[in-house]
Amino acid sequence: MxxxxxxxxxxxxxxxxxxxxxxxxxxxxxxxxxxxxxxxxxxxxxxxxxxxxxxxxxxxxxxxxxxxxxxxxxxxxxxxxxxxxxxxxxxxxxxxxxxxxxxxxxxxxxxxxxxxxxxxxxxxxxxxxxxxxxxxxxxxxxxxxxxxxxxxxxxxxxxxxxxxxxxxxxxxxRWGVPPEKMIDLQALTGDSVDNIPGVPGIGPKTAALLLEQFGDLDTLLARAGEIKQPKRRQSILENTDKVRLSRQLVTxxxxxxxxxxxxxxLLEPSNGPKLVAFLKAMEFTTLTRRVAEATGTDAAQVEAAFIPVEHGASAHGPDMEIVSSQTDDKVQDTPEKQDTDEKDEGDTPARLAAQRARAAATEKIDVEAYITITDLQTLKDWIDEAFETGIVAFDTETTSLDPMQAELVGFSLATRPGRAAYVPLGHRQGAGDLLGGGLVEGQLPMREVLAQLKRLMEAPSVLKVAQNLKYDLVVMNRHGIDIAPYDDTMLLSYVLDGGAARGHGMDFLSEKWLGHKPIAFGDVAGTGKKFIGFENVAIDKATHYAGEDADVTLRLWQVLKPRLAATGLVSVYERLERPLAPVLARMEQRGILVDRQILSRLSGELAQNAAAIEEEIYALIGERINIGSPKQLGDILFGRMGLPGGSKTKTGQWSTSAQLLEDLAAEGHELPRKIVDWRQLAKLKSTYTDALPGFIHPETGRVHTNFAMAATTTGRLSSSDPNLQNIPVRNAEGRKIRTAFIADKGHKLISADYSQIELRVLAHVADIAQLKQAFAEGADIHAITASEMFGVPVENMPSETRRRAKAINFGIIYGISAFGLANQLSISREEAGAYIKKYFERFPGIRDYIEETKATARELGYVETVFGRRIHYPEIRAPNAAVRAFNERASINARLQGTAADIIRRAMVRIEPALEKAGLSARMLLQVHDELIFEVAEDEVEATIPVICNVMENAPMPARTLSVPLKVDARAAHNWDEAH
DNA sequence: ACAGAAGCTTA
DNA sequence: GTAAGCTTCTGTT
Incomplete structure (x- = not known):
């Protein structure tokens, strides 16, 4: 060798x-x-x-x-x-x-x-x-x-x-340490599978951290006394011998x-007949054929080998059968019928839309036809062309899905279907082993190109079309470029087909409307570990991919935009979607300040407390299982320890849900309580205190979430990377996380949230006199409900009575069922059914509203919010009763949740101009469904709060006037916990 | 590596 | 009973 x-x-x-x-x-x-x-x-x-x-x-x-x-x-x-x-x-x-x-x-x-x-x-x-x-x-x-x-x-x-x-x-x-330190890491963590001890409470994350701190295991053990976390220090000091032994075992x-x-x-050529003889003996027909073909062996001429079997094989068998894997994926998603009437004569919007859709589906797409632009004159010619056509579809190609981290690699333009060009700017070569690698030659200089691009992107006479424009907006804003006017094909699809389609991504829309499957991103840039980043994609491949994106976007626009007028959804798009994109882009770019120290301290506390509970749990069960594994937990709890096990999950595992463990705890069992407590700490630590610091942007020092505009069926936004819409608030332990979200120096955070917005919407749309009156008077809505239902006065009402009414009110919003209410209140289904019956007797308007919603959903296949947003439920007529019932509940909820979502969208669109008009500098940072978070200079807090409340409370107007007042509570503080 | 389940966080 | 996203564990190509 x-x-x-x-x-x-x-x-x-x-x-x-x-x-x-x-x-x-x-x-x-x-x-x-x-x-x-x-x-x-x-x-x-x-x-x-x-x-x-x-x-x-x-x-x-x-x-x-x-x-x-x-x-x-x-x-x-x-x-x-x-x-x-x-x-x-x-x-x-x-x-x-x-x-x-x-x-x-x-x-x-x-x-x-x-x-x-x-x-x-x-x-x-x-x-x-x-x-x-x-x-x-x-x-x-x-x-x-x-x-x-x-x-x-x-x-x-x-x-x-x-x-x-x-x-x-x-x-x-994967492990946070180089290969030569894997031994040290394994010695610390141990391995339950191989029964290697390690240090209890130290997992790969902690081990990597310690090794980074101390360099190697010997140094760590020698200086273990210096470890700050007492629990961790003690654990390591106590287990030094075990660690040394573990190191011997894993080495x-x-x-x-x-x-x-x-x-x-030395690798020898395969011996076709020998291999085929073996495979025949095993009776592997497919593989035998494949190998015979590849090796040029005539399988028929080869006799099956004689393979002696050491252990009696006949003992197995009769109960075994060959399981063939069947994977006939049902393709069921044909483009649904359009809500247009094609019998119409003349050029109605509906006819135009249908024509466009038909034409788009038949035109072929040829990625070879796209042009790579490498000289300034050609770029100028293309921009001139866009000025002539008045419309251009474009797409930016970058190094990252996160627009705050993304570096511009190139962009593509399409001026007509089939006519697209790609401008490479930041493609690199010889990357990988060498340090980065230089720019590929022949690319235009970034500065001059951006100047040309700015001219186009900001030209009032040219409509810019993009798919998920908010992304491009953030990337371009970081290069000092604004984009206006614009359309977004993703948002068009969301408005037109919300709920009807499996998402609104470009690949899906292209297949649906153009009958064309675009080149997958993974095919040009790789996926998983083979991902190379778009900057390392060859320019000709990039031209095909990027050109196609622009081309497809333009064609989609031609199909979707006419449908807006044809279906009467123009105002939803233009009031609730299009103007919100730049608002959200700015919010994402601003980010929110997060205090690393607070999180780090909390993380330490959580680790300690969790480790303590962990030890108590181990003591109680007499074994060191993985508490985070519901499977192991269920086996111990209900199997070995014989606790009264409740239900099983659909996979046949014991359920170990918090609810079930709480019930066991209430019966006096000690262990379930500890498990629930441990889970809470583990959750807080892993999801929040440990993960959030990783999202702090290296340059801005702030956390920039991503708001998805077209992710939910109801019209709500969603937040990810990180999700800042589920930061804990319901108990003291979790709320500590919120104290880490802070305002910049000299500033405060204002939190402004709608009070009971969905119940108010319900009172309005279902037109319920008692509820409307209660809201008008500023009364306690749950107490009023309880009073109506149970005939008890609001004064001195038992908290349990109010709690039940509250659960019913929420139940209505969720499309109530006796099953769900029973679960929520831990009562029998019969009792829950009786409550619902009683409720409907006192509020017959709500029953009518529910029935009417179900009927229209069934008839039209969609429901509408107060502002006209359509939410489709294609399965509302499903033959399966459970599927149908689910769709009915969802459609009831969608009108309420969707209307509330529309209202806050309207508020968000108006708030920036209102603040500017008032000469205030407050900056909107976050939205949490019914809450908006602002960062405000301390001396402007007083003046800002009424402006925000005013915009939010009057957001429905003038499009709609609700018959119920909206109420907004706003507070200012240095951190989010106190402001909320 | 990846997908799905289970579990938990929010409105 | 509605709407989301993230982490961990588990089983699988």
Whole structure:
């Protein structure tokens, strides 16, 4: 073996188990010999050998071996008798397959290596080491983390089933430490599967952190006294010996006294007849045929090999059957019929829309026709062309999905269907190994191009069309470019077909309306670990992709825009959607200030408290299970400990929901309470205190969420990366998170939220006199409801009575059912049904409203908000009663939730001009469905609050005047917790 | 690696 | 009983 050679080492034992568990039971037809793991192994090796010989997937293999465990006893058992002690015996129908797989390896003409006293991993380590010494490369075929300590610049890992390569960067990304520190990390964390102790309470995240702090394990152990977190420090000090032992156990032996050298593993050509003979013996018909074809073997001429089976195979069998996997995905989404009347004569909007749709679906798209622009004159010509046509579709290509992080790589323009061009700006070459790599030559300079682009983007006479414009708006704003006027095809689709389609992404819309499947982003830029970033995509490929995006966007606009007028949705689009995009773009760009110190302190507290509860839980159950695993938890709680188990989930697991555990706690059980408490702490820590700091932008120092405009069916926004619409508020522990959201120096946060907006909307749309009066008088709405229902006075009302009325009020908003109400109130379904009946007797208007909503939803297939937004329920007529009932409840809720969403959208669109008019500098930062958060200079707080409240309370006007007043509560404070 | 389930956070 | 998004665990190609 020499420099330039490439040794492939297959972790045979690993794949046996993986194949066995991944594949359905399979047995040889003639005698019932179980063979599923053998088939999985053969398929994997066959694919791997083809890839390994193939020069264009990388450095081809020159040497090749499959390594197996010899037996379960190894030198590690001498070190630590408990090692892998919790492993149970392999399943009965796997046992005979161990031998068969060794036969398979021989049939592939591959060496089969194993050695008494050592695990396969040790042999792999030894051979990798030898390859490295010889200057050769090695690839380990496995995805086992135990092998990651071997990764180096010349040793990588590869998983052929997932086509996933693991090199040094992947190890660092996955575990937070380089491969040479994997041993230290594993020693700290331990491994429950192999029964390696480690330090309790230290997981990979903490271990990586500690190793980064102290450099390596020895230093860490020597200076453990310096660890700040008392719990963590104590835990490590107490377990020093265990850690040292764990390190010995996880360290792979690189000097196994091997009998075969890598030179013995020289890759030989496959022996077609030999392999086919084996596969025939296994009765793998498909693979036999495939291998015969590929190796030029006449399978009919080959006799099945005789394979001796070590363990009686006939014991298995009669109950096994070959399970064929059926995956006939039903394609059911044909473009639905349009709500247009094509019998009409003349050029009605509906006719025009239908014509456009038909035309668009028949025109072909040719990505080869797009042009790459590399000189300024051509760019100017294209911009002139856009000025002539008055419309241009465009799309920006960047390095990131996050517009605040994205660097501009290029952009595309389309002036007519089929006529598109791409302007590359930031494509790089020779990236990867070398540091970044330089710009590809021949690209226009960013500055001059942006000046030209600005001229076009801000030209009042040219309509700019984009898909998800808000993204481009943020990216362009960061380069000092504004975009106006504009249309957004995603928002058009959302307004036209909200609820009717599976999302409003461009790929989906293109298939639906143009009958054309665009090039997938993943096909040009890669996905997962093969993702290279758009800046590293070749310019010709980028031109096809980006040109197509602009072309498709323009064609979609031609189809969708006419439908707006045809369906009477122009005002929804123009009042509630289009103007909101730049408002949200600004909010996202501003971001909110988050105090890192507060979160870090909270994280420490949570870790400590959780660890304490963890120990109490372990003491109670007498075992260190993974508390975060509902499966393990259920088994212990209801299986071994025999607690009165409630329901099971649909997958047959015991349910361990908070509700159920609370009930058990109420019956006096100690453990469930602790589990609920632990979960709360774990949730707060992982989702908030640990994750949020990672979202602080390196330059702005603030957190910039992404608001999705077209994600919900009802018209609400959603927030992600991070989601700032679900920051805890309901209990004291969680509210501490909110104290980390703060205003800048000299500023305060104002939180302004609508009081009971959905109930007010209900009172208005259902026209309920008692409710309207209660709101007009500013009365307690739940108490009034209770008083009406139960005939008790509002004065001195028992809190339980009010609570029930409140649950019913919310139930109405959610499309009430006896089942749901019963659950909510922990009462019987009969009792809940009686409440609902009583409620409808007192408020017959609400029953009428519900019935009317269901009827129109069924008749039209959609419901409308007060402002005319349509929300489609294509399944409202489903034959399945449960599906139908769900759609009915959703449609009842949609009118209320959607109207409230429309109202706050209107407020958001108006608030900035109102503040400006009042000469105030307040900046809107967040929306949380019925709440708006602003950052305001301290000396402007007093003046700002009434402006905000005024805009919000009058937001429905003048389009609609509600018969119920809207009420907004607003407060200012230095942090979000106090302001709310 | 990825998808789905379970669980938890919000309005 | 409505509407969302995120984390962890688990099973699977």
């Amino acid at each position: 020499k420099k330039g050679d490439h040794l492939f080492l297959v972790d045979g034992s690993g794949y046996i188990f993986r194949a066995y568990h991944a594949l359905p039971p399979l047995a040889r037809k003639s005698d019932g010999l179980p063979t599923n793991a053998v088939l999985g192994f053969c398929n994997m090796v066959w694919k791997l050998m083809r890839d390994a010989r193939n020069t264009d997937v990388g450095h081809p293999a020159t040497h090749f071996a499959v390594i197996f465990d010899y037996s379960s006893k190894t030198f590690r058992n001498d070190l630590y008798p408990e090692y892998k002690a919790n492993r149970s015996a392999p399943p009965e129908d796997l046992v005979p397959q161990f031998g068969l797989i060794r036969h398979a390896t021989h049939a592939f003409n591959l060496p089969c290596v194993e050695m008494e006293g050592y695990e396969a991993d040790d042999l792999i380590a030894t051979y990798c080491h030898m390859a490295e010494e010889a200057g050769a490369d090695a690839t380990i075929i496995s995805s086992d983390k135990d092998l990651m300590q071997l990764v180096s610049p010349s040793v990588s890992m590869y998983d052929p089933m997932k086509d996933h390569q693991i090199g040094v960067p992947e190890v660092v990304e 792979l032996k690189r000097d196994v006294p091997i009998t075969e050298t890598p030179d013995d593993f």
